[in-house]
Amino acid sequence: MDTRYTHTDYYLPELYNKLLKNISVNCKYINGTWSLHQKLEYLNFIKRGLPLPPIVINKTDDDRYELIDGCNRINIICDFMLGGLENYMNAASKTALEGTLMHVYIIYGTVPDADFKILRRSFHGLFAGFVGAPPTSPPTPPTPPTPPTPPTPSLPPLSDIKIITEKKIIIHQKTKIPKKLIHEALKTGVWNRYIGAEKGSAPCTVCKQTQITQREFDTGHVIAEINGGTTHIDNLRPICRKCNLSMGAQNMEVFRKKYFS
The missing domain is CATH 1.10.30 (DNA Binding (I), subunit A)
Structure with missing residues (x-):
């Protein structure tokens, strides 16, 4: 599978307004719902600039956005931007969050539903430093009368992923300037x-x-x-x-x- 993608940094308000407001979420890939405590902990991690997995979005050929990975994270960001968590944080925390960058991978081209699972596994491998490769030798045939084991799909090697360079916000978190409160x-x-x-x-x-x-x-x-x-x-x-x-x-x-x- 030949996949093209870009990696872009967005501030939370910009991420919500440009991508998340109209994104389509495939319910097959939601692994449970986070509790309020987990939501607030995730926002706290964002505010502190801790390393977090990026959000992976598919931009289809007809200009629709579909989620590949990060459903709960997207729901939390939308909830925060719509004021649903306002009662659980002070003004300083809210201002700090709005000035924080999020990492987003955008995959281009319509991805068939059957390929979503492979894409998710491939990107999880990429973030963990794992390179998937096809087996170097054929599997050992099963001993009769055991029925043959169906082959499992292998991850596409990272060399098949072509990175497209496009204009993006080049700001590193280490040099981020926190917003000051206006009295x-x-x-x-x-x-x-x-x-x-x-x-x-x-x-x-x-x-x-x-x-x-x-x-x-x-x-x-x-x-x-x-x-x-x-x-x-x-x-x-x-x-x-x-x-x-x-x-x-x-x-x-x-x-x-x-x-x-």
């Missing part, structure tokens, strides 16, 4: 400067569509922290929650021109 006094100053203290509400300064208020708005970075931006008032703007999550590691003007120009 209420600074948020008030941002609103007063760019909206006006006398105004109780206004359109988001990025999308110009969502209404924000003095009580409910996010402070977005003009230059992202990961790109050297600071939390000074000159580098902050009052924006809506949706734009703030969707920007990820992009600078504000790049994001605005890409989606709202």
Whole structure:
């Protein structure tokens, strides 16, 4: 089986908005459901930057996304992004998670259902440093009258996996800059400067569509922290929650021109 794939790093909000919102999950490959304790432990591992297996997704020929491995992990990330675990973590933990990178393998081309099991085994072998290879000699024939044992499919050798190089976010976790909390006094100053203290509400300064208020708005970075931006008032703007999550590691003007120009 000739498989092409790319390896890309995504921030959690970017991963959810670009891939996970519309992904198709094949229920045959769900190994039980994790408890609340397991879910919170997994999010804690992500926040601490511990080594974790990547999520493996198949992009089909008709541009659909199907899960190959990582069902429970995807469900937990979606639950977190939709606010289902909000009552179990503080604001600092939530901010740290939103600034964490996740590793994703995207396999290209429609994968027949019969090949899913082999693909999963192959990628598990790849992550563990195991190279599967066909047997070097034929199996010993069974002694009559024992019926012959049906052959088991061998893993495709890793040399058959062709890596396609494409543009991706090249950011290493060791050099990741944790996001800083924006204090209420600074948020008030941002609103007063760019909206006006006398105004109780206004359109988001990025999308110009969502209404924000003095009580409910996010402070977005003009230059992202990961790109050297600071939390000074000159580098902050009052924006809506949706734009703030969707920007990820992009600078504000790049994001605005890409989606709202």
